[in-house]
Amino acid sequence: MTFVLSLFLAVGLFAPQSQAAAPATPVTGGGTPTGTAPTRLAPPSSSLESPADKAPAKADGGRESASSQPLPEPLPPQVTGLPQTRRPEAKTLGQGAEAAAKPCNVGDFTSRTGSALVQQIKASDYSCIDTLFRIGRGDAANAFRESQMVTVAYAARDAANAYQGNDSGAITELMYYLQAGYYVQFYNEDVVGPYGDALLTAGRAALDAFYANPRSRDVTPDNARPLSGATTLIDSTQDAAHYLPVLRRLLNEYDSAAWSRADMAWAVNPVFFSLSRGPGQAGYREAVNADPGVMDALFTFASRNRDLIGTNLGTMVYNAATELGRFMDYPEFLPKLRPYVSALIAQSSPSGPSMYERGALTWAALHYDKGNCAYYGVCDDPAKFKAANLTVKHACSPSITIVAQALDATQLGTACASLNGQDAFFHAVAKDSGPVKDDNNGTIEVVVFHTDFDYKVLAAVIFDIGTNNGGMYLEGNPAAAGNQPRFVCFENKWASSFEIWNLNHEYTHYLDGRFNVYGDYDAGQVQPIDWWVEGFAEFVSWSYRKTVNTDAIAVASRHTYKLSELFDTVYARSSQDRVYRWGYLAVRYMLEQHRSDVDAVLAKYRAGDWDGARAILKTTIGTRYDADFDSWLTRCAAGACATDTPGQPQLPECAGGDVRKLDANCVRSNVAASTGNYAHFYLTVPAGTKQVKITTSGGTGNGDLYYNPGSWAYTNAHVFRSTNPDNSETLTVTNPPAGYVFFSLYAQQGFSGVSVTSEM
Structure with missing residues (x-):
């Protein structure tokens, strides 16, 4: 039986103008650096989680949602430090590795x-x-x-x-x-x-x-598992200071030639877990000052075992480099560490097998000793890493560009279709009137790393963000000219088919920030708004993909929170369940049962009136809906949330036999046209109407939407158009003229089964 490489994500934190994600939404569709525990070596006896993955660490929640397919048990950050280290793969264990499981x-x-x-x-x-x-x-x-x-x-x-x-x-x-x-x-x-x-x-x-x-x-091999259990137990007991001599000895004695053949990597790798969380334990710093030889041992380990780089045990070298860099957080150790870190950086590159080791050390040098970046030769490493690794660039639409490490044409098409299709759904749910005031974030850059490990190491260096999470939205200042918002994510390699983890959830943050929430994220932190920010991103992600949120249904059955309590959710002080699962439940309940209240709150959010929104939630609403929310949770857990998966809000079919005629708040279904032809529509607008919104979605082919106020709309006769590469189109006309207005869906590629929705 072979070892399984299993990567673990820790929980991320919001930082100015950024949102970091816990494991979240796949496609089938920013932050102060926070250190994370090293990735651990999985045992061959279990297809689930490694014993080393069962450390007594508590998840505090992630800035982004945990949507479908949650990762294995998350390991939260305990110390300030480096990007997460990685679990090496090994071969087999000796005693009992093949034993049949007993009842x-x-x-x-x-x-x-x-x-x-x-x-x-x-x-x-x-x-x-x-x-x-x-x-x-x-x-x-x-x-x-x-x-x-x-x-x-x-x-x-x-x-x-x-x-x-x-x-x-x-x-x-x-x-x-x-x-x-x-x-x-x-x-x-x-x-x-x-x-x-x-x-x-x-x-x-x-x-x-x-x-x-x-x-x-x-x-x-017979000693590998017992030794691993003992070394992992040091981490479980949080007793690294007491066992520094043992940890140092194991590092010094590891010999890649002999120990690899005996599967001892599995026994030594837990050393890095204890070292990663040592800084959070009482007496640890004093113990290292009294016995600094552990830093020598880490440097020697990384230098002596460089032959492992590029093999399935190469992450042992990366782990050693990561933990060596973590000690740079202690200024008294910098004189000792500088030559060690510089030497290891000189032996590595921003690309190729050694780039992870260099990435960890570069991150440490730039964060803990930036004034001396020239000494290490890393002042321009972020640009070097970006140029060497983010080599794929593809425009999904005029507003969406994907920058990727390794996506092919088919994968780019899948991701673009998912993103482009989400706009119409978002606007149908949000019922917005366009971008909020002072928001110039008209384009989004989607950065996709090849694996979550690439994300952890490379994104930390390139974008200077904490990556102990499932992705991060970097909003920047939406009012600043030239600001480029982006979100950073990664391919889901543990899925059976191509997926991008958190894609739709992160994209919702971009849309929500542009159309629903004034200013950047920090601007809204005057009052608690995380119930909406994360809950709405979860709701849109799950609902747009028409996927049942089984995790949310499971927590609904516990009746843990009152609705009035969920309005108080603050990310930094809340569990992952409360932020994401309960956020989803609160938003879904409010959208389904009290839409007018949501609209009132959003009006305040869009204007940046945080106190006004808070007054609606805590005074106007208060505890009024708590009992009904509790009853709704019972129905949700009993199956309502599974069988009634929310999708685009259901509107009635437009009345009348003329299939070209649209009315206020209705839908024409199963619209079709052959390539080069049109499906025409007209709408009668009452005087004083503030807005008309037409959205198209679903079906096959590619139809582009055109608007003309005085006569039939054509590609050469229109005022506005929406031309995404699929059938997801939206046009919003503010202060339209009274009387007839005209819309057409032009078949760039023959389409069928399209829904056309009109709202005013």
Whole structure:
């Protein structure tokens, strides 16, 4: 059985004029740098998540939504530092790697204490214990309260004292159980209870005994998994300061020739997890000052193992470089680190296999020692990385340009179709009257990296953003001349077919900022608006793609929040579920049940009247809809949100037998025309009408929309036109003349099944 390379995203933060995304929307369709934990090595025994991925870290939510196909368990940033490091692939594990999974019953663990619990763990399959990371809250305390964990830790100590260089004493399972406990307790401390000195003492007893046993230094496949469990447990216990000597030793002893053959990469890679989160732990900085040899070990590791670059274990070198750069955040270490970082940068390039190592080190040098960028030779590295890697440029429309690392013509066509088609849907839902005042963001640049790892490393350097997220919208100042908004995203490589992660969610942020929310994101932070910003992006993304938001339906069944509470959502202080899933539910409920209130709030948002919008939400509405929202959640969880997937707001079919005639707020369906011909429409406009909006969507082929106020509209007789490369067209006419006005859909390519919607 082989290892699986599994990449993990941490949660991003908003920064001035930027929005960072947690894992979100695929296509089938900005920020202060925040450090992230290294990516971890997946075990061969489980097709799910690695034991190393079960660190006791808590997701605080991402600026962008978690839409369809969530990534594996997110690992949040714990320290200021570098882009996320990567998980190396390895070959096989020794003892037990191919063992068949045994039946697993949570009650076997929650019903036992003392020696009975220990014996149950020892008798259990590794994959069985893996399921305990996802244990329910109702069982969490019985499995992982501190007294249970202390019992298991001392059992692990006894197994460590008797360790024979393999898993004959089930030390791997005991340590994995402890990892699960730390993970579950972190997310459910209110249920499990606190962990204190008793567990710290017992855990150290287990780890000290293991590392003191000479068999723990065996360079064999049999020792790989137990050693990995112990080293990962250092990270789980957040005890890096105490175990710096062990971490340093493992780095110094790793030899790519011998250790790779014995699968020891899986055992050594967790060193980087502990180092990445060490800065967030009490006493860590002081410990490094007292024992700075870990920095020498990281440099030596990266230098000695450069032959791994370009192989499936090359990310070990990247991890070492990343953690070396992280220490630059401590000014007292800069004199020691400068020659190390400079030497490694000199051996790498902005392109090719070594570009990730250089990217991590360049990021560190430019952030922690920018005044000396010439010393490192990286002052112009952002431009070099961009020129070397973002080589694909394609215009989807006059307003949308894709800049990509590796998209081919077919993929570009798929992405463009998804983006171009979204405009009509967005405007139909938003019911806007055009761009908000002072918004000049008439074009958007969509930057697509080939993988999420490319995004993490390269986007951090090129755009100077935090990339521990699923993508980021960089709005800039929409009132500034020459401002170029863009969003940065990546291809979804774990999907079965081509997808771009977060594409539609991020594009909604662009449209929302241009047509619904005045100024940049920071301008709106006078009052909480994240319920709308993220909730609406989620709603449009899911609804436009006509996909059921199963995650939101799942949280709806819990009835966690009142609607009035969701109006108070602030991204930086809220969970990912609250920001995205509950944001989606709140926005969907308001759009479906109280559209007039949404319009009133949007009128304030569009004018930048944040206090006025807040007054509507918290005073005019207040708690008035809480009971109804709770009832709606019940219906949603029972199937209404799955069977009644929201799409473009449903309008009635236009009346009358003349298929050319449009009326206020109706739709003509199944419109068709052959190539070079027209589908003509007319509309009677009452005097004093402020706006007429015509949108087209769906069907096959490509129809372009034209408007003429006094006679039939043609390609050579029109005032306005919308000519996207598909059937998604929108024309908004403000203050139209009274009487007949005319619209035509010209068949650039023969079309059929098109819907034409008129609103006024």
